Amino acid sequence: MSGNRVLVTGAPGNVGTDVVRELVAMGCVVRVGAFDVALARQVLGESVEVVRFDFLDAATFAAAFEGVERMFLVRPPALGDAERQIAPAIRAAVTAGVQHIVFLSLQGVEQNRFTPHYKIEQIIEGLGVAYTFLRASFFMQNLSTTHRDEIRDESVIYLPVGDAKTSFIDARDIAAVAARALTEDGHARRKYTLTGAEALGYDVVAAKLSAVLGRPIRYARPNVLAFVVRHLRAGKALPYVLVMALLYTLTRTGNAKDVTGEVERVLGRPPRSFDQFAHDYRAVWG
Numbered sequence: 266m267s268g269n270r271v272l273v274t275g276a277p278g279n280v281g282t283d284v285v286r287e288l289v290a291m292g293c294v295v296r297v298g299a300f301d302v303a304l305a306r307q308v309l310g311e312s313v314e315v316v317r318f319d320f321l322d323a324a325t326f327a328a329a330f331e332g333v334e335r336m337f338l339v340r341p342p343a344l345g346d347a348e349r350q351i352a353p354a355i356r357a358a359v360t361a362g363v364q365h366i367v368f369l370s371l372q373g374v375e376q377n378r379f380t381p382h383y384k385i386e387q388i389i390e391g392l393g394v395a396y397t398f399l400r401a402s403f404f405m406q407n408l409s410t411t412h413r414d415e416i417r418d419e420s421v422i423y424l425p426v427g428d429a430k431t432s433f434i435d436a437r438d439i440a441a442v443a444a445r446a447l448t449e450d451g452h453a454r455r456k457y458t459l460t461g462a463e464a465l466g467y468d469v470v471a472a473k474l475s476a477v478l479g480r481p482i483r484y485a486r487p488n489v490l491a492f493v494v495r496h497l498r499a500g501k502a503l504p505y506v507l508v509m510a511l512l513y514t515l516t517r518t519g520n521a522k523d524v525t526g527e528v529e530r531v532l533g534r535p536p537r538s539f540d541q542f543a544h545d546y547r548a549v550w551g
């Protein structure tokens with residue numbers, strides 16, 4: 266498969282960056298469809314081809330999809346209207362000859378029909394193209410990106426999930442599975458629910474971060490209203506805050522705790538542990 270060009274979207278990004286790294290290490294011909302070309306070159310280096318790709322700008326589709334057989338598809342979090350904002354690019358990709366789409370989806374998507382990921386899965390299935398759906402649980406990297414500042418600056422994790430557990434996955438493991446699905450046979454029409462090896466409460470997460478950082482990290486258990494108010498006061502956009510509040514409310518009801526063995530089944534090794542993640546990323550929390 267290494268001679269076939271693979272298009273990666275969502276790079277640089279939590280998963281896309283490591284998908285590119287995995288594919289390059291495998292000797293694949295990689296094209297990055299980047300929203301911000303300069304940033305992509307800065308993060309990924311000059312050795313991969315980078316073209317501008319914007320889901321909302323059809324003029325960027327032809328150069329991105331030309332000569333591509335397989336594609337890693339990431340829905341940018343800000344694009345919530347699957348039919349209007351994502352489907353045109355998917356249809357253009359298939360028309361241009363893309364034969365297999367590996368889509369970064371969401372754990373439990375089959376029960377959450379209101380999500381864009383559910384609609385995107387339906388659109389892809391409806392096109393008759395080969396696909397692999399990676400239904401991922403919460404990324405460990407949310408703590409090193411979205412929630413980094415409050416951990417670094419206030420030594421607090423401020424999430425409205427009570428004592429509920431989350432089967433966190435390291436985004437690098439999702440990328441490793443994606444790279445397999447993009448390069449090996451046997452992953453077509455598969456829907457993998459990808460989780461870490463265990464479900465953890467945020468009290469345990471806080472204790473693990475405390476141990477790695479050598480200072481106490483506190484898990485605050487706000488209610489959802491306090492969570493929303495805090496983020497609005499910090500200047501976050503209302504739709505963004507509401508989506509986060511919804512996701513964490515679902516977590517609070519036990520929606521994010523299921524553990525599967527899919528990562529190990531595909532990779533032949535266990536998923537990375539939270540301890541490993543915390544150790545590898547400790548510099549970001551100061």
Ligand SMILES: NC(=O)c1ccc[n+]([C@@H]2O[C@H](COP(=O)([O-])OP(=O)(O)OC[C@H]3O[C@@H](n4cnc5c(N)ncnc54)[C@H](OP(=O)(O)O)[C@@H]3O)[C@@H](O)[C@H]2O)c1
Nearest residue numbers: 275276277278279300301318319320340341401402403404
């Ligand atoms: N975070 C989680 O725990 C989790 C769990 C399961 C599934 N997911 C899903 O994973 C997906 C990725 O989420 P993420 O938070 O990890 O984001 P991300 O992939 O780190 O960032 C989004 C990427 O999309 C690019 N982008 C933004 N607008 C674009 C546009 N109009 N056209 C083309 N590319 C565009 C961004 O480029 P710039 O950086 O240049 O803006 C960035 O590379 C989402 O669909 C999310 O729902 C997330």
